[in-house]
Amino acid sequence: MSRPVGWAWLAIVALLLAAAVVRIHDIGAQDIWADEGFTYFATQTSDLVGLLRSDVHPPLYFGALRLWAGVAGTSELALRLPSALAGLLTVALVFRLALDLSVMQAPRQAAVFAGLAALMMVLSDLEVDLSQEARMYTVQSALSVAAVIAYVRWLKRGRRGMLVVLAVCSAALVYVNYLGAWIPVTIGLHAVLTMRPRRAIPLVAALIAAAAAAAPWLLAVGVQQVGNGAGADRADPATWDTLLRYRDIWFGQMWPLTVGLLGVGAIAWLQPSRRPLERRIGVLLILWIALPLALTWIATNYVPVLAAHRISHVTPAIALLIALGLMRFPAGARMFIVVTLVVSGVTSVDFYRIKGPWEQYVDTVASFVRPGELVLMEIGGGDSMLEYYFDRALPQGTELRSLKRWRESQPLTFSAELPQVVNSYDTVWLLHWSSETQIFDVLQSAGFVQTMHRTTPHIQDSRLDSYRFDRMPEGEVGQIGPLVLRRAKLLQNRGRIDLWWSVETPVTEMLVTSAFLLDSDGALVAQMDSPPMMGERPVSSFTPGEVVYDPKLLTTPDGALLPGGTYRAGVVVYRFVDGGTERLLRPDGGEVLELGEFTID
Template sequence: MTWRWLIGWLVIGIAALALRLYRLGDQSLWLDEGNSWAMAMQPWTVLLIDLIRPNAAYPLYHVILKGWMSLAGASEWALRFPSAIAGALSVPLLALAARRAVGDSPQRDAVTIAAALIGVCSPFAIWYAQEAKVYALVLLVSTAILWLTLRAVHEQRAQVWYWLIGLTVLALFIHRLTALLALSAGLVWLFSRPRRYTIPIAGGLLLIGLGMIGAMAAGIGSDRAASGASIAADPLTALWLTITRFSLDRWPGDFEWFWLVPWLLLFGLGLIGFARLPQSSRLVIGVMGSVPLVLFGVQLLFTRLYEARYLMIVFPIWLITLAIGVGHTNWRRALAWLMLTGVLTTSALALTQPRFGLFSGDPVKEQYREAIGELMRRVHPDDAVVVHPGYLRPLYDYYASRLSSDPAPQPISFANFWTGETSYTQREWDVERRAALTGYTRSWLLIAPDHARTVDPPRPGDEYGLVGNFWAFSREQRTWPCGIWRFQGVHLFCQEAPEAYITGEIVQPATPGNAVFGEQLTFLGYTLKATTPAGPGIYRAGGNIPLSLFWDVTQPLGEDYSLFIHLCRDCEQPPVASDDGQPLAGYLPTSTWLPGKPARDDRTVHLPPDLEPGHYQLLIGWYRPTDPTPDGRLPVRGEGALSAGRLWLTTIEVIAGEE
């Protein structure tokens, strides 16, 4: 191998790694990535036992991830880094496999370069290289198996076959679906050395393959029905969806139709070029591409549950076929290179496409980090937190501990509705909900609608099922809504006093107040809640100051005022932390308050993680939203009244946040 090629392989590897590391930690973990973290957090004994459990789909990945986490931590970037490395390593291997497939063809260099370029820029490959899941590793081992199989058939050396056997055994621990590649490699070996009993043995292997795909289909069906990640598709529809996913990592309708044209034309040229490959290469690519695809199509006849990532084992065949399309001669060469340019251009467009592109800057994964971050900036220690469906729990555990210095409330979850043989009904849900929420004055719902509807189906015209609707229609439950925040794939609801107000109990402030803002707005007092063992009044940097404010009016107000809460050390300077807005996030405007009907407003002041320890003053005040300057503030009189419409509540102590 010349220095030119060594430098070329180095450039390919660096380019592939750079793209896979770009913005690696920008997106929130989504559901399956949270499950990867939860699995890797299990004891070593559990993970090692999983290696020999037939129903563990990819046990070796969790062992690798746990070992890596012990060295690098568990940030989003660290969790995804092994996938980025595996994805980058698969690109040079892909180029080597393409080079081996065309043999001594004059276009060998062109095919090698084309395979490398397509592999480097592939949106489908980059997506899974930036995901804390096993599929980038599946791509790496599938490409390696393909390359070794091509070598074994071309060279007919026993040593290469032994390496191939060892790799296929290892691959079974990486993902059970690679058993289809092992089956394909066995068929290649049979047909590369035809014997008297080749056909019967091949038939037996295919029957074994049908048995494997049946077992896998049962596992896929139970797992994906729970999470709702699969879509229903027959084999022909699945084939079309696979083409669009393998090409642009998009579903039909999510891109301009003409973006797919260069991919289809180049693939067509590759199929034409397939006939010109050496016979041994045609055998390998034909068998290893068609057998897993056909067997996967068979399971679709029964389950209809389709996921493009389950076909990662044949993705290298797709890329090599595209690269072969570039290796034509004469008049087709210009067309092939034009199509390759189109493939690379549309790859860049797909990666940067607004709303969908991984490099667009838009959220394209479920935003659990943002939703749970909003929750942890607002939650009180005695609030109820409901996660729905219950299998969102790993994401809650992962982010709640990272986004606040305060202990997170233990989440509540409910059973699934009408799934399998169960008949969890609305009556049972009502009883369980009342029992779960009794005693709480405020509750939160963290819900992933796409996942929730698989276990709690909405009625026609509804956005949510029973659980989501209880919080979405708070007023109909005789409670107060206190906010809704919508993020990509996950929503957050707040509901005030779901039980105390229904029973008629009026919660009193722990510290009574005696002040009046303007002429009608009476401050009744406040309650500071504890977030540390030291009790109320001492809070951690990076945590919250949970505050409940109690109000009444002497007569109805004609305006909607906003409340500010300032935390300051030198209160003539801007506050070091604050909270600002209308009561209950705008759902209980002051113009709706009635005399003799006290209003309670639960607020939270989130403390910066780097806030210097010490003593700080807590001030409140009201102002007209049309004039947020001190001139627009309501004057205050009474105990604790300060200048500029501010009322002093108390002095609190901030301590360093926990490491």
């Protein structure tokens, strides 16, 4: 094993600092998305095993994150930080593995090689992106490198303790992500191809022990997960275009150079002039890349599992081969190539997933929901990310239901139970992004009227829809000008007045609805003026007979919450004329619709 020279430790510290910057910077910039929402849900459920029976993942990562969340909380940073730390650990382990491979005789050369391998990991956009997700893939990479380190040390020194480490890492890989099993499979195949049978017996025993440790979960739960299909819509097809995309993900925009360097590194490791052990290590690195990709490619024809992030644990092997390719160049040329790769890596992005405006989407309804109302989610790709944000935003006493999860978990009773649940409420909120439209028919049959529709722009020019449905009482509160106030609610202790308007004939002019509060002395203490629905539904957009929800959030002029006391509420409507405003009148000639009194504690 090569020991790094003194400056090499400074180099790895610098590389780890750089890795930390790119992995932790803006780690919470993007919203939690569907897969991360499932991770959050796993930290909250009381039946983790039951939850995973309906999913496609093993338990170790989720169980560990539950313990972490109990201490660190469930903010975006808290949920994602373990992935970032595992990403940093992977960089450090790649540095250590490169030293252990000892392909360079001189300590200085070995340290340069290790530093270059770690640098390739620092620059990997795939690793950076996965380090900023509350998922298990950087943990998988770290365990993969640790398993290979243990195997290489056993190969070189025959240390039996390393086989224990290998067995533990191999079992842990299966418990973290099923495709992590490709690493012990790769190690086992490498032993078959390069070792005498008697020499391989202890290794085979270690791998059998790892398989035995994984067997209870696989037999008890894993077999039930086959065919669940979670994440199938995000699997890649086994096509040439997918290979080209993977080329760009792992080798970047300068792929002719990086692929060439990998080829040079592979050839250098397999040269006949190399010692037998070094050639065997070269075979190991090539298998480390080729076997997981090939096996996943084959498997996806039966179970849709092919995705770059699921086999991201091949990235360290790619980094090591590229680093060795760089070592074949003179120092000056090598420095020029490294600078070129760094500049390209810093100025371009080869892998980045846009995760959607899920918090913004939840905000379209969450701030208006009152206790005792029903919130439904119908999201085709999964809605656990919405649940993450709703859990932080909804008032206590609000029922939140996932229609997709409900339908899939209770397929025989769902259609009968849905109308029963809906009929027990007077207000239903719906977030809808799906081809499934049953809920609209159920709400219409139950006598609900759509009173709000908001949209949130999403990726690829799609939109996310949010709705409010109400049971409207007979009659009306009053009329001002062409606007009929169908209903009004004073929300005590929240400083909000909810209004519902309609028109009998189309209106073309701009009208402003104004809700206000007067104190016991008749002084104005709060007021909100805007076209209906926070300015999003001008009266000119109303269709006759349509009912439009118009919430008015009332605060004092300085933006503070209303102090406790008794208030009188009222509504006026005005229009703009000749640079000023003109109040519209009630049929009896009055200007104000009195809404009554309410008290804020």
